[in-house]
Each structure stands twice: as C-alpha cells, then as structure tokens.
Amino acid sequence: MEIIIGIAILIAAIVALMVASYVKAPPDTAFIISGYRKPRILIGKAGFRIPFLERLDKLSLKMFSVDVKTADYVPNAEYINIKVDATVKIRIGQSEEMMILASKFFLNENEAQIISRVQDTLEGNMREIVGQMRLEEMVTDRKAFSERVQENAIPDLQKMGLEMISFNVQSFADQNSVIEDLGIDNISKIKKGAAIAKAQADRDIAISQAQAAKEANDAKVQSQMEIAEKQTSLAIRQAELKQQSDVKKAEADAAYKIQEQEQRKTIEITSANANIAKAEREAELKAREVEVKKQSLDAEIRAKADAERYRQEQEAQAQLFKRQKEAEAKRYEQEQAAAAEMKIAEAARFAREQEAEGIAAVGKAEAEAIRAKALAEAEGIDKKAEAMKKYGEAAVVEMIMAALPEIARNVAEPLSKVDKITMYGEGNSAKLVGDIVNSTTQITEGISAGMGIDLKSLLMGALGGKLAADQTPAVVVVPQAQSDNDNEV
Numbered sequence: 001m002e003i004i005i006g007i008a009i010l011i012a013a014i015v016a017l018m019v020a021s022y023v024k025a026p027p028d029t030a031f032i033i034s035g036y037r038k039p040r041i042l043i044g045k046a047g048f049r050i051p052f053l054e055r056l057d058k059l060s061l062k063m064f065s066v067d068v069k070t071a072d073y074v075p076n077a078e079y080i081n082i083k084v085d086a087t088v089k090i091r092i093g094q095s096e097e098m099m100i101l102a103s104k105f106f107l108n109e110n111e112a113q114i115i116s117r118v119q120d121t122l123e124g125n126m127r128e129i130v131g132q133m134r135l136e137e138m139v140t141d142r143k144a145f146s147e148r149v150q151e152n153a154i155p156d157l158q159k160m161g162l163e164m165i166s167f168n169v170q171s172f173a174d175q176n177s178v179i180e181d182l183g184i185d186n187i188s189k190i191k192k193g194a195a196i197a198k199a200q201a202d203r204d205i206a207i208s209q210a211q212a213a214k215e216a217n218d219a220k221v222q223s224q225m226e227i228a229e230k231q232t233s234l235a236i237r238q239a240e241l242k243q244q245s246d247v248k249k250a251e252a253d254a255a256y257k258i259q260e261q262e263q264r265k266t267i268e269i270t271s272a273n274a275n276i277a278k279a280e281r282e283a284e285l286k287a288r289e290v291e292v293k294k295q296s297l298d299a300e301i302r303a304k305a306d307a308e309r310y311r312q313e314q315e316a317q318a319q320l321f322k323r324q325k326e327a328e329a330k331r332y333e334q335e336q337a338a339a340a341e342m343k344i345a346e347a348a349r350f351a352r353e354q355e356a357e358g359i360a361a362v363g364k365a366e367a368e369a370i371r372a373k374a375l376a377e378a379e380g381i382d383k384k385a386e387a388m389k390k391y392g393e394a395a396v397v398e399m400i401m402a403a404l405p406e407i408a409r410n411v412a413e414p415l416s417k418v419d420k421i422t423m424y425g426e427g428n429s430a431k432l433v434g435d436i437v438n439s440t441t442q443i444t445e446g447i448s449a450g451m452g453i454d455l456k457s458l459l460m461g462a463l464g465g466k467l468a469a470d471q472t473p474a475v476v477v478v479p480q481a482q483s484d485n486d487n488e489v
Contacts, residue, residue: 021048030059063091083173089165102161125153
C-alpha cells in the first residue's frame with residue numbers, strides 16, 4: 001500500500017513539475033530561457049524550462065516609434081543653427097544573435113524604457129550628420145539626409161541588438177529665417193524660370209503650330225492627289241470589271257436559261273410525282289380514317305351496349321334487393337306485432353291472476369283476523385263457561401246462537417266492501433267459498449277447543465231444530481255461469 005501511495009505521489013510530482021515547466025511564447029514576444037545550458041529563444045511556440053535551474057525572461061519584438069529632436073540649435077557645415085525633428089521606427093533584431101545582444105540591454109523592459117535609452121543615441125547621430133551638410137542640401141534633399149543619418153546610426157543600434165526600419169524627417173528650423181529666405185529666392189528663381197519656360201513654350205507652340213499647319217496642308221494636297229489617282233484607277237478598273245461582268249452576265253444568263261428549263265422540267269416531273277404520291281397518301285389516309293371511324297363506332301356501340309346491360313343488371317339487382325328488404329321488413333313487423341300481442345295477452349293474464357290472488361289474500365287475511373278475534377273472544381267465553389257450567393248445554397247453545405250473527409257479520413263484512421269479484425280460470429269460485437267455510441270452521445274449532453265442548457254437535461242439534469221450525473237457510477252461495485274463463489260472485 002505504501003508503495004502505491006509513493007508511486008502516486010511521484011506521478012503527481014512529475015505532472016506538477018511538467019505543468020510548472022511548460023511555457024508558450026506569443027508571436028510578438030521572445031521568451032529567453034537561460035541557466036545551466038546554452039540560452040534558448042522561443043517565439044510563437046511552446047517549450048519547457050527546468051524550475052530552479054533555468055530562468056525565463058521576456059523580450060518584446062514589437063516595432064515602436066521614437067520621436068527624435070535636437071534639443072538645441074545645431075550649427076551645420078555653413079554655421080547656420082538648425083533644429084531637426086524626425087521620427088524613427090525601430091525594433092529588436094530578428095536573428096538569434098541580435099536577440100541575445102538586445103537581451104543584454106533591454107531584457108524585461110517595456111517600450112517606453114527602450115525608447116528612452118535609444119533616443120540619445122539617435123539624436124547624437126542626427127546632430128553629427130547636421131554638422132556635415134549644408135542647409136540647402138538638407139532642405140532640398142531630405143532623402144539624402146535621412147540615408148546619411150541611417151548609415152551613421154545603424155551600427156550603433158546593431159551593437160544594442162536593434163534594427164532601424166525607417167527614418168523620416170518631419171521639419172527643419174533655423175534661428176535667422178534662412179530657410180524662409182531660401183524659399184523666397186527659390187520662389188523668384190522658380191517664377192523667372194517659369195516665365196522663360198512659358199515664353200519658350202509659347203514660341204515652341206507657335207513654331208509647332210505653323211509646322212503642323214504646313215504639314216497638314218501638304219498632307220491634304222497629297223491626299224487629294226492620291227484620291228484623284230485612286231478615283232481614276234477606280235473608274236478604269238470599274239469599266240474593266242463592268243465589261244467582264246457583262247460578258248460573264250451574258251454567259252451566265254444563257255446558262256441560267258438552259259439550267260432554268262432543265263430545272264423547270266425536273267420540277268414539273270417532281271411535282272407530278274409528288275401529286276401522285278399525295279393523292280395516294282390522301283386515299284390511304286381516307287381509308288385509314290374510315291377504318292378508324294368504323295372501329296371507333298363499333299367500340300362506342302359496344303360500350304353503350306355494355307353500359308346499358310350493366311345498368312339493367314344493376315337495376316334488377318336493386319329491385320330484387322329492395323323486394324327482399326321489404327319482405328324481411330314486413331316479416332319482422334308481423335313477428336314484432338305477434339310478439340307484442342302475446343306480451344299484451346300475457347300481461348293481461350298475469351294482471352288478472354295477480355288481482356284474483358290479491359282478493360283471495362285479502363279475504364284470507366280478514367278471515368285470519370276474524371279467527372284471531374274469535375279466539376280471543378273464545379278465551380273470554382271459556383272463562384264464562386266455567387262460571388256457567390251449571391247452566392248446562394242449553395245455556396251454552398243459547399250463548400253461541402246469540403254470538404253467531406255477530407260472527408257471520410264480521411266474516412261477511414269484508415265482502416260487503418267489494419263491488420265485484422272477478423275470478424280467472426276454473427275452480428276459483430269454489431276455492432273462495434271453501435276459504436270462507438274453512439275460516440268459519442277454524443273459528444268454531446277454536447271456540448270448541450277453548451270451551452272444552454263439542455260446539456259442532458251442539459250447533460248441528462240446535463240448527464237442525466231451528467231450521468225445521470223456520471225453514472230459512474243460513475248462507476246461500478250461488479255460482480254464476482262462466483264467460484271467457486271469468487266468474488263473478
């Protein structure tokens with residue numbers, strides 16, 4: 001583990017060292033790497049320097065302007081005090097030797113520092129050249145002055161690793177206005193020379209104009225003579241040509257007539273052949289047209305016949321489909337009507353059954369109520385019977401007979417509220433009467449059970465005697481005739 005950590009630390013140190021060693025110089029700056037080995041110069045490229053063993057210095061390669069002026073008036077070769085104002089463009093030399101020299105003087109210095117150090121040298125060289133030249137030479141030939149200053153200053157600049165790109169004189173000045181006087185004298189000379197030159201030019205112009213007029217006239221006469229000669233030669237040549245032309249024309253006319261006749265004959269033959277061929281082609285075209293019309297007519301007739309047949313087939317299919325759909329619709333309507341009638345009949349029958357069952361249920365319920373009431377009363381009667389045992393069976397029968405009208409009234413009371421009883425099906429009337437009788441029987445049986453006597457025997461004995469005496473029926477049930485499975489009671 002320690003080995004791995006050590007290797008990682010070593011790799012990190014190597015990477016950090018490489019990052020710290022990496023340098024890249026821009027195109028306008030020279031990087032000078034110096035140390036334990038020969039100095040290296042980097043311009044617009046990258047490189048490495050060994051930290052702690054090599055150093056990096058910078059040297060600007062930009063071109064810069066130096067304003068060079070004589071601080072005081074400097075006497076020239078004519079002892080005329082002169083001031084000179086010039087602009088010089090310099091830069092660091094581009095060779096490796098020049099850069100190494102410049103690094104000894106201007107290493108890590110900016111433009112202003114370099115300018116201040118070379119101004120004195122340039123001013124000294126310019127003062128030296130001013131003392132060697134006459135004023136007129138300097139003023140009239142600034143180029144020569146600039147070249148002499150450059151020749152004098154370049155060696156000194158090279159010793160410092162600098163190159164002079166250009167030297168331009170801005171102005172000359174003197175204390176006694178000599179330059180202005182030279183200007184006036186020169187102006188006078190220029191004006192005089194200009195006047196002389198103008199006169200000479202006017203003279204030369206007049207001579208030239210006269211010579212030109214003479215030459216023009218000579219040329220005009222010569223040209224007219226040449227024109228006349230040319231016109232004469234032309235007339236002669238035209239006559240000759242006309243004669244030759246007439247001969248040629250006559251020969252040509254004769255040949256043309258012969259050729260014309262031959263061509264006319266050929267044309268007539270060709271025209272006749274063409275007419276025959278045209279007639280044949282027209283006849284052929286007419287025959288083809290007839291055939292095409294016939295084929296077109298046949299096709300049209302067949303198409304119309306096919307269309308009519310297709311239309312009739314479609315109409316027949318449509319009629320058949322219509323009849324089928326109408327029959328299906330009619331059959332469906334009949335089926336739906338029959339189903340509706342069946343449902344109506346079933347609904348009516350069900351309603352009748354429900355009504356009959358409802359009435360029977362009402363009667364049964366009321367009979368049950370009467371039975372319950374009778375049972376309750378029977379309990380009371382039972383108690384009374386205990387008290388009345390001493391009266392014997394005659395007293396009991398009398399009591400029962402007294403209560404029977406009330407019992408019969410209560411049993412018949414529900415029926416008195418029914419205006420009409422309609423029963424459906426067969427046997428329903430008997431069922432209803434049977435239900436009423438059963439209810440009465442249940443009442444009497446309840447009384448018998450409660451009193452401990454045979455109420456049925458007592459009633460039969462009592463009723464037998466009473467019926468024999470009165471000849472009056474107690475209950476009459478008259479079933480009516482059935483109509484359409486319906487009974488009324």
